[in-house]
Amino acid sequence: MDDERLWGFEQSLWIEGPDNYEEKVDDQVLMVLPHPPYVYAGREAKEAVKSTPVWDRAELDQRQVSRPQEGLIVIAYRVRAEKEGHNGYEAHCTSVIRRLEHEVWRVVQHQQTPPLAASAEG
Template structure:
């Protein structure tokens, strides 16, 4: 998967609906998110997303892509997400994807650490 496709794939997980999550999250995925229950399986993450308003937009910075072996991609980045009627959200994230078949990828790991809130001086 080329770099642009990696980032489009990741963006779709922030802005897509539960069907998108179901299509791209592996059953054996593990996630660590900043809200209870904190540690989720793939099925639990899909269920949580189906009950959560989606982000209307997200931008990535500080992006890193690693390809430690054929069929495995690990990324790290800073995400800044917005949705109407809510405060923005900034977090540092990692995602690991594995290839199942040609051009078919699934997330097997995702983690979010909220960025520290900084105040203007």
């Protein structure tokens, strides 16, 4: 998967709905999300992201890509997401995407770390 397609794939997980998660997130996925119980696996992880907003816009910057072996891609980035009527969302994220077969890719790991609140930094 080239970089342009890779970043389009990842961005779609922020701006498209639950059917997209079902298609692109592996049934054995592991996730760390910024709300209890924080560590999720499999179906529980997919359900947890289905309860989050489908964002109108998601900007992915500070992009880093690693391809440690054939069929495995590791990415890291910052997301800034917006949706009318909701507070914006920002987080630093990682995802691991693996190829199942030609042109078929699935997210097998995803993590989100929102920035620390200013009051917590002091």
